[in-house]
Amino acid sequence: MTPTLRTERLLLEPYAPEDEEDFVTLFQDRRVSQWMGDGPATEAECRALFGRIFTKVYAQDSFDVWAVRRNGRFAGHAEIKPTDVADGYEIIYALAPGMWGSGLGRELALAIVAYGFDVLGLTEVYATVAAPNLASLAVLDRIGFEHVRDMTEDDGGVTRVLTRRRDAL
Template identity: 75%
Template sequence: MTPSLRTERLVLEPYTPEDEEDFVALFQDPRVSRWMGDGTASEAADRALFGRIFTNVYARELFDVWAVRRGGVLVGHAEIKPTEVVGGHEIVYALAPSAWGSGLGTEVAQALVAHGFGALGLGEVHATVAAPNEASLVLLGRIGFEYVRDIEEDDGGITRVLVRRRPAAAGGASPAR
C-alpha cells in the first residue's frame, strides 16, 4: 500500500476518488503535460489514467503513486516505479505551474529518492527527462543525479537518463543493486 510521505511543506498521499478533477486539470495543462510521456492526452484518456491508478496500480500494489498536496490543495503528482527503459526504478513528478520556482520540485524529488533508498531498499534511483526540460535537469543535478545516457525517441526528441546511487554504507561497503 502506498504510504504517505511528508516534506517541510508538502504531503504526498495516495489519491482519493475526489481528486479526479484536479488530476485531470493538472494533466490537461499543456505547460505540465508537455514534459509527461507523449504530451497532452485527451481529457478522456487522462480520466482513464486516473481510474487505472485505483483499478490497476493501487489494487495490484504495482508501485507507489501520490497526490502531492500543499495546504490540502493538490499541486502535483508523483510516483516511483520499475521501468525497463532504465532497468530499475524511476521517479516521476509533475507540479502545477503555480508551484514552480518555489523549491517544491526539489522537495518532491528528494522525498521520492529517500523513499526509494529507505522503504524500497533500492541501490539506485533513475529519472528520465526530456532534454529541453532544463529546469528538471538542473534540479536533479543539484540533488545528486548524474547523466547516464540519451535515448532517441521515435519523434526525434532526446530523453536524458539520469541516476542517483545510494551512498556507500559506513565502512566503505557498496550498496546492494
Template identity: 75%
Template sequence: MNPLLRTDRLLLTPYAPADEEEFVALFQDVRVSRWMGDGPSTEAEDRALFGRIFTRVYAENRFEVWAVRADGELVGHAEIKPTEASGGHEIIYALAPSAWGRGLGTELALALVGHGFTTLGLTEVHATVAAENAASLAVLGRIGFEHVRDIQEDDGSTTRLLTCSRADAPAERSVQAQAQLR
C-alpha cells in the first residue's frame, strides 16, 4: 500500500472511493489533461482509469499512486512507476489550475523524487514531458532534472525525457528535507 507523503503544504494519500468525482473533474479539465498521457479522455475512460487504480494498481501493488491534497482539498494526482520510455522509474504529477502558480508543483515533484531516492532506493528518477509544457519543464529543471533525449510521438509531437540523478542533483538537500517531512 502507498505510504503517506507530507510536505510543508501537501499531503499525498492513497485514493479512496469517495475521491472519484474530484479525480474525474481533475482529469476532465483540458488545461490539465492536455499534458497527461495521450491527452484528454472521455469521462467514461477517466472513471474506468479511477477504477483500475483500485482493481489493478493497488490490488496488485504495481506502483504508487496518490491523491494530492492541500488544506484538505484534492488538488492533484501523483505517481512514481517503472516505465519503458525511461528504462527506470518515472514521476507523473498533475495539479488543478486552482493550485498553479504557488510553488506546489515544485514541492510535489521534490516529494516524489525524494520518495524515489530514499524509500525506493533509486539512483535516478525520470520524467517525460511534452516539449510544449514549459511550466513542467521549468519545475523539473529547477530541481535538478536534465534533458536526456527527445521522443517523437506518433502524432508528430515531441516528448522530452528528463533525468534527475541522485549523485548529481543540485536539489539533493531539498529532496532529503522533503523526504524527512513524511
C-alpha cells in the first residue's frame, strides 16, 4: 500500500475518490499535460486513468502513486514505478502551474527519490523528460540526475533518459 510521505511543505498521500476533479483538472491543463505520457488526453481518458489508479495500481499494489498537497490543497501528482526504458524504477511528478517556480518541484522530486532509496531499497532511479522541458531538466540536474541517453519518439520528439544513483550528492 502506498504510504503517506511528508516534506517541509508537501504532503504526499494515496489518492481518494474525491480527488478525481483535481486530478482531471491537472491532467487537462495543457501546460502540464504536454509533458506527461503521450501529451494532452481527453477528459474521458483522464477520468479512466484516475479510475485505474484504484482498480489496478492500488488494487494490485503495482507501484506507488500519490496525490500531492500543499497546505491541505491539491498541488500535484507523483509516482515511482518500474520502467521499461531502463532496468529500474522511474520517478514521475507534476505540479499545478500555480505551484511552479517556488522550489516545490525540487522538494517533490527529492522526496520520491529518497523513498526509492530508503524504502524500496533502490540503488538508482530514472526519469524521462521531453528535451524541451527545460524546467524539469534543471530540477533534476540540481538534485544529481545525470543524462544517460536520448530516445527519439515516434513523433520525432526527443526524450532524455536520466539517472540518479544513491551515492550522488
